[in-house]
Amino acid sequence: MTTSQQDVQNSNDSKHGARGFEIQIGNEELSFHSAFIEDPVPTGRQIIDLGDFRPALDYQVFQVLKNGLMENIRPDETVDLRATEIEKFLIFRSDGSFRFELDGDEFQWGARLITGLTLKKLAKVDLVRYGVWLEVPRGDDVPIADTDLFDVSKPGVERFFTGIVKTTEGGAPC
Structure with a gap:
């Protein structure tokens, strides 16, 4: 086995323990928990089943990509x-997805509603110092x-942006 093959094998061994491959399954509040699956190349349905969501047809899976954006997994x-x-996945009880823009990046979301706090988490900004606004x-x-x-199911693509909330002269958030 070459060194690079050994590195990949060691990496796989650390992720694939006695219980299988570890993944993170989250919800629309971006609350995640660990789950384990034996199949190294599961389908979207297997991920839904792993989360014990029934009936599976009522749910959608989104993979959270390394850059923070999301991709719908059929x-x-x-x-x-x-x-x-x-890998991280979000599971929504929904038969559709909704697009919005946040700080110039396009997101797909599996629920009709999203909170301001969730938008800030998706933007990966400081949750105390930053606020979020709908661009009008x-x-x-x-x-x-x-x-x-906020209802993102309305016609059109909503555009949100984040920024530091108003500060006092000393620099502390108001």
């Missing part, structure tokens, strides 16, 4: 878990509070 589509990092062309942008539920 029930018959496979995902290779043999990479060096633990030719109007005043609308702040989205952490606990506000």
Whole structure:
């Protein structure tokens, strides 16, 4: 076995223990838990089944990519878990997905509603110092509070952006 093959094997061994390959399964609040699967190349349906979501047809799987964006995984589509990092997946009870833009990046979301806090988590910004706003062309942008539920199912693509919330002269958030 070559050195690079040995490195890949060692990496696979650390991810594939006695219980199988570790993955992270999350929900629309971006709350994740560990799960283990034996198949190194599972289908979307296997991931839904692993999360014990029934009936499977009522759910969608999104893979959280390394850059933080998400990709919808069809029930018959496979995902290779043999990479060096633990893969993350979001599972939504939904039959459709909704697109929005956040800080210039396009996201797909599997639920009709999303909170301001979840938007900030997706943007990977400091949750205390930053706020999130809905961009309103030719109007005043609308702040989205952490606990506000925003409906992304409306026609068109919503555009959100984050920024540091208003500060006092000393630099502490208001």
